[in-house]
Amino acid sequence: MNRHSSTNQSLQSSAGLCRPLGRSRHRFMRGRWIGSSLGTACLTIVLTLFGGGATIDAALQVPEPDTVVFGKIVQRAGVQQWVLTSGQLQWTLGRGDQAPVTFEVPLRSIAEGEFSYRMNLPHQVLASGLQAAAGIIPLGPTEVEYRSIEVSVNGYPARILNPEGLALNLSQQRRAFTHRVDLELTQPMPDSDEDGIPDWWEERFGLDQDNAGDAGDDLDGDGRINLDEYLRGTSPLTDNRVPSLLATELWVYPDAGTGLLLEVDDADSAPADLLFTLVQGPQAGQLQFRLGDGPDAETQTMAAGTTFRGSDLEQGRVIYMHPGASAEGVSLAFAFTLQDETHPPQEFQVRLQPVEALVDLTTATATDSLSILDQLAGSISPASTAIAHARQLNRLIAGQWGLTIWDGADRVQPMTLAFSVAEEAPMVPLPPGTESTLGRLIVGSAADDSLAGGPHDDVIAGGPGGDTLIGGRGADRFFWRLDDAGRDRLPDFEPAAGDVIDLSLCLAGESPDLADYIRLTPFESGTLMAIDSAGGGGGDGDIELLLPSIALDWDGLYAWVQAGTLLSGTAELTPRVTLSLVQASASENGPRDAVVEVSRTGSLGSDLEVALALGGSAMNGIDYMELGEKVRIPAGSDRVLIEIVPYADQASEPTETVQVRLLEADGYVIHGASMVIAEILDLLPEVTLEVLEPIGIRQSGAPAAVLLQRSGALGQDLLVRWTIVGTAKPGIDYESISSYVHWGVGESSKVLEFRPLPGADDVAPVYLRLELVPDPGIIVNGPTNATLFVISRPMTFAAWMEQHLPAGGTDPNAFSKLAFGELGISNFEAYAFGADRVGPDAVTLPRIELVEGRLTALFRRPMEITDLQYIVEVSTDLRVWRSDPSAVEACALEPYSADPEIQVFRAVQS
Incomplete structure (x- = not known):
């Protein structure tokens, strides 16, 4: 240290505070001493010398204790793996606001070959305004996350096996912490004699x-x-032939039950012949054994002495339930003996390693959970983090849905898992208000596995190798990660049951086009889907999915993508766009417009703008409402309708056409029809036929009358013809009239009168039906016919009673209730339905029949009755009765349409 004369400088300290002390009065030199309390471990002396126009700063620092990262590095070749103890490890850590820091350490044998490396991360606690030295990670009072950017061993990318290695949280309070991070290499190994053994x-x-x-x-x-x-x-x-345990460490998931996949080798014993006896359970959590398969099956907490067999493991009966935070600082190891039928028991110990959560993603949705890998990865090298992120994904999925996890990713031997198809109660309690429809998350090994789900909605990842994946009942989701190479067979995949193929995590190329990743080939009676993870565009796939019972082509694949049966993350099929006519013609008369449909297949996740060209003899904006040259299909929709709305004019012109054509553009391909032609029909005269007076009366000479009106094209003459049928005869029952009507230019209405001719009072009623002759140049709005009646005189109940009044007379009310003949009806009913003037076989009284699934009522309404109102009602509960048009409608029913007195009504709903 250098002290100068007049400045009283001393070393001072206060708890938790580093404070600059005295300043020299001399212009050429100043000194700063920083002391620290016991709360830090840093002493900094800064000397600044001014002289000769130069400034010299020096920082002397005492480093913090190192953070230690250690672990084993496993070389996996096929199903084999071994621990590397020689070579060079290179590890790059970084945070967003600082340059990355790279460390290199040699590999060596640690703890008799159990571990491969130890890496010390040096630290400094810096004073304000100072920069960290090269290769040093500064520590501050608050926690900072350093993420693994790239990890390599001997120049090959290494995978991080446990999530803790993805990000290290460093601070002064966490100094000298030790972190275990295991790594894996999977690069091909040389095989000189090509015998399949490296x-x-x-x-x-x-x-x-x-x-x-x-x-x-x-x-x-x-x-x-x-x-x-x-x-x-x-x-x-x-x-x-002596049973042995191949793996002594298993990953378990704190947020869910973990199915135990004890990996045992025995060359001459079946799984059912391997007997396990628990010697000591873990200090925290529970080992549980499911006693049965049904929904009411009991779950037993396993204690020392509990036995189970290898077949129980394959049926998913042994489960570990993690206690959560209460497991910190205690041993999760358990011990058991293993024996077969010919060898004595041997004792083994298994350590349970919890998968730690990197971030709190409890608010993620189920869909987010299944595609969360990309969100977690950020800027981290996928080659370095795939397995660790896979376990984060497993934990997230299971925590969201209350799944039990069977994670066989670290297994060496093939994995067999076959649950009972019986209904099963959930093993894990769900959060309040959450209803789980999922059953299990099953992750296979790198070997050729056979994995079968249960009766619920399972999530299955076969992993590398050629796997057989069976979902069972329920809507099952099958997904693949980036390096899950191999041919997998999906014998029970069924889109109609809600099954889903999720490729979101295994497509790593730069191409956004899903077609660059997938190739479809017919295979036996099904389809082989080859998936090129790099997106090379039609090459051989590193992942192959065999769908033995599904014939899938590209049309079907588009339908799968659109329906959500196949998920592909950010890679999408280029939308296919086609045109079709929903309504081929429009009329200037309206209200009918021509309708063109622009539809797409493929992903519906975003808006799609489609370019059009309009042509034809009709002029856009002149003959029809103006249309743009682009249409937008909104996100979530697979189609949009274009309405061609014509403008009406009085000019007589031929039928016009509107040609709509798709134009090629970025963002879609044209598939199917690229052009349609719609028609615009010229403005035609419209005619309506309305009955003004339905009855002509002989006695008074009052005529029956109809009103004919026209609209639409009024600028020309119009001739409308008709025919007349019925029991009324012209010249006998009514005055003869012409068989047509003529409108001059501008005329719009005509009244036709049918004047009855005189006759005797007892002449029976007759009718006539006027029917318009069809004409393609005329539009008839409403009915094309009208029925009129000719009667001698109107009939009332009082007059009818006088005709049928018994001798001696009676009160009208009493008379209406008297029986009419032997028909079993009253006089009033006989009057209303004309029972006095038709034969017993004729339709007189109301009949209720079921016609084409609808209740139908038939009855006779005498044409001369003028003092009654007839109402038909319908009810669905015998309490509320309705007669409005939405409940009851008139209709025609053969063979009764020839008799105008027969009325037919039916219920609108069947």
């Missing part, structure tokens, strides 16, 4: 790397040749 394995066990024949030898005499030993992950120098 050189490293042959060298390790004393085989000849240049002799392919030794792959068929059996060094330990257990009946398993060397190649099989390699493929099964066992030693060729150990008798594998």
Whole structure:
């Protein structure tokens, strides 16, 4: 230190505060001393010398204790794996506001080969305004997250196996922390003799790397040749007829139950012949054994002495329930003995390693959960983080839906899991208000697995290798991650049941076009879907999905994408766009417009703008309402309608056409019809026929009358013809009239009168029906016919009573209730339905029948009755009765349409 004369400088400290002390009065030099309390471990002395126009700063710092990162590095080749203890590890950490820091450490054998490396991360606590030295990670009072950007071993990308390695939270309070982060390498290994066994394995066990024949030898005499030993992950120098445990550490999930996948090898025993006996359970959490398969099956907490068999593991009966935060600082190991029918029991211990959560994603939706990997990854190298992120994804999915997880990603041997198809109660309690329809999350190994879900909605990832994936009942989701190479068979995949193929996590190319990732090939009676994760555009797929019972072409694939049966993340099928006519013609008379449909297939996730060209003899904006040259199909919709609305004019002109054509543009491809032609029909005269007076009376000479009106085209003459049928005869029952009507220019209405001719009072009523002759140049609005009646005189109930009054007379009310003949009806009913003037076989009294699924009422209404109102009502509950047009409608019914007195009504609803 350098003290100067007149300045009283001293070393001062206060708890938790680093404070600058005295300042020199001399212009050429100043000094600063910073002390610290016991709350920090930093002493900084800053000297600044002014002289010769230059400034010299020096920072002397005492470093913080290092953060230690250690672990094993596993080389996986096929199903085999071993721990690397030689080579070079390179690790780059970074945060958003600082340059990345890269560390290099040599690999070495630690703890008798259990671990591969130890990496010390040096730290400094810096004073305000100072910068960290190169290769140093500064520490502050608040926690800062450093994320793994890239990890490599001997130049090859390494995967992080546990989530803690994805991001390290560093601060002064966490100094000297130790973190275990395991890594994995999967680069191909040399095989000099091409016998299927890599050189490293042959060298390790004393085989000849240049002799392919030794792959068929059996060094330990257990009946398993060397190649099989390699493929099964066992030693060729150990008798594998003795049961052994291949993995002594298992990952478990705090947010859900974890199915135990104890990996056991026994060359000559079936799973049902392997007996496990629990010696000691974990200090926190519970091992549970499900006693049955049904919804009411009991779950037993396992204690020392509890036994189970290998077949129970394959049926998913053994589950570990993590207690959550209460497990911190206690051992999660458990011990058991294992024996087969010919060998004595051996004791093994398994350590349970919880998967830690990196971030709180409890608010994510189910759909988000299944595609969360990309959101978690950020700028981190996918090659370094895939497996750790996979476990984060597993934890997120399970936590959201109350799933039990079977995670076999670390297994060496093939995985078999076959749950009972019986209904099963949930193993994990769900949050309040949450109803889970999902059952299990099943993650396979790198080998050829056979994985079958249960009766609920399962989520299944087969992993690498050739797997058989069976969802079972329910709407099951199958998904693949980036390196899940192999041919997987999906024998029960059924889109109609809600099954889904999710490729969101395995498409890593730059192309946004899903067609660059998928190739469809007919295979036997089904389809082989080859998936090129790099998006090379039609090459061989590294992931293949065999759908043995589904014939899938590109049209079907588009339909799958649109329906959500196939999910692909950000990669989308280029939308296919086509045209069709919904309504081929429009009329200037209206209200009919021509309608063109622009539809798309493929993803509906965003708006789609489609370019059009309009042509034809009709002029856009002149003959029809102006249309733009682009239409937008909104997100979530697969179609949009274009309405061609014509303008009416009085000019007589031929039928005009509107041609709508699709134009090529970025963002879609034209598929199917690219052009349609709609017609605009010229303005035609419109005619309506209305009955003004339905009855002509002989006695008074009052005529029956109809009103004919025209609209639309009024600028020309119009001739309308008709025919007359019925029992009324012209010249006998009414005066003869012309069979047509003529309108001059501008005329719009005509009244036709049918004048009755005199006759006797007892002449029976007759009718006539005027029917318009069809004419293609005329539009008839409403009915095309009108029925009129000719009667001698109107009939009333009082007059009818006088005709039928018994001798001696009676009160009208009493008379109306008297029986009419032997028909079983009253006089009033006989009057209303004309029972006195038709034969017993004629339709007289009301009949209710079921016609074409609808209740239908038939009755006779005498044409001369003028003092009655007839109302037909319908009810669905016998309490509320309705007669409005939305409930009851008049209709025609053969063979009764020839008799105008027969009335037919039916219920609108069946």
